[in-house]
Amino acid sequence: MASRTWRSPLLRCAQGACLVLRGCRLYDLSDFVSLHPGGEQLLRERAGRDVSALLDGPPHRHSDNARRWLEQYYLGDVHLLGDELEQQVSCYQTTKSLILCFLISQDLVDWCKPLLWQVGHLGEKYDEWVHQPVDRPIRLFHSDFIESFSKTAWYVVIAVWIPVVLYLSWVSYTSLEEGNTRLFSSFTAEYSIPVSRFCFPALFVAGMGVWSFVEYLIHRFLFHMKPPASNYYLITLHFMLHGQHHKSPFDGSRLVFPPVPASLVIGFFYGLSQFLFPTALGLALFVGGLFGYVLYDMMHYYLHYGSPRKDSYLYRLKAYHIKHHFEHQRAGFGITSTFWDYHFQTLIPEETFEKED
Numbered sequence: 001m002a003s004r005t006w007r008s009p010l011l012r013c014a015q016g017a018c019l020v021l022r023g024c025r026l027y028d029l030s031d032f033v034s035l036h037p038g039g040e041q042l043l044r045e046r047a048g049r050d051v052s053a054l055l056d057g058p059p060h061r062h063s064d065n066a067r068r069w070l071e072q073y074y075l076g077d078v079h080l081l082g083d084e085l086e087q088q089v090s091c092y093q094t095t096k097s098l099i100l101c102f103l104i105s106q107d108l109v110d111w112c113k114p115l116l117w118q119v120g121h122l123g124e125k126y127d128e129w130v131h132q133p134v135d136r137p138i139r140l141f142h143s144d145f146i147e148s149f150s151k152t153a154w155y156v157v158i159a160v161w162i163p164v165v166l167y168l169s170w171v172s173y174t175s176l177e178e179g180n181t182r183l184f185s186s187f188t189a190e191y192s193i194p195v196s197r198f199c200f201p202a203l204f205v206a207g208m209g210v211w212s213f214v215e216y217l218i219h220r221f222l223f224h225m226k227p228p229a230s231n232y233y234l235i236t237l238h239f240m241l242h243g244q245h246h247k248s249p250f251d252g253s254r255l256v257f258p259p260v261p262a263s264l265v266i267g268f269f270y271g272l273s274q275f276l277f278p279t280a281l282g283l284a285l286f287v288g289g290l291f292g293y294v295l296y297d298m299m300h301y302y303l304h305y306g307s308p309r310k311d312s313y314l315y316r317l318k319a320y321h322i323k324h325h326f327e328h329q330r331a332g333f334g335i336t337s338t339f340w341d342y343h344f345q346t347l348i349p350e351e352t353f354e355k356e357d
Contacts, residue, residue, distance in 0.1 A: 156259060171283060
């Protein structure tokens with residue numbers, strides 16, 4: 001009976017709004033619907049309803065972080081009916097930013113200042129704080145110039161690295177075509193193995209496979225290291241590398257790796273490939289790995305901002321990755337696939353619900 005008394009005025013609110021209740025608490029999810037891991041339509045269908053029971057599932061039991069995330073869209077308590085409620089909702093919407101500012105003011109850091117120099121002082125509170133996500137942009141540096149290098153639009157990755165992939169692929173292929181590349185030639189000339197241009201596709205794919213493993217190792221052991229609470233510099237480094245992304249997982253300017261620092265890492269792997277393998281062969285592996293990195297960055301962006309078709313592979317991968325952010329930060333390290341998570345036993349466990357008698 002209660003839902004019928006307030007549903008009609010809510011549905012007459014601003015066009016495109018998505019308002020829901022949790023008990024008597026009213027939330028405006030309009031800015032979040034396109035980011036919802038279950039898809040926008042799922043939230044739209046629940047507009048004007050009490051979602052208290054739905055938070056406990058099935059199909060998904062929402063984590064404590066997800067419930068804290070919901071509070072960022074809190075408008076106020078609803079005790080009114082009919083036209084009075086509609087007027088009150090309008091009033092709440094105009095003060096939403098003030099409410100959010102109040103919640104942020106209770107945080108452990110000053111969001112009005114760059115965060116990079118503050119997080120190191122959090123000490124033992126850092127690990128819990130950084131894994132409680134918020135929906136707001138992050139500023140790292142005082143200098144606008146330096147700050148600009150810490151942010152990257154998704155298409156910059158394609159614009160910078162795809163031409164490099166194409167050029168180095170051509171260089172590698174033409175070098176292999178000359179027929180001078182032989183594997184193990186530095187150890188024995190008699191038993192060395194010739195590598196022809198027809199091997200390039202296989203080497204390219206192998207490079208992509210190597211990258212997927214490197215992706216897993218970096219994400220698990222570097223990005224998710226737990227810095228010592230007493231070490232200001234390691235905490236700061238962790239926040240700069242990956243902590244910022246977990247604190248603000250939907251900051252679109254920080255979802256892909258900026259080209260300047262990326263070039264240092266890519267340069268290292270280029271040098272390693274040239275040291276371990278003959279020039280053309282190592283280049284083929286390297287360029288495959290570089291292309292794998294580009295796919296990784298694009299898929300990572302899509303898993304946060306895309307709207308994959310329900311029950312598709314990307315839909316399941318998106319839900320998997322969001323669970324990593326909101327509930328299972330010590331598991332689910334695969335981005336482009338769950339292959340390595342499966343083999344190294346870091347899969348996010350599937351949810352189970354007790355059946356009612």
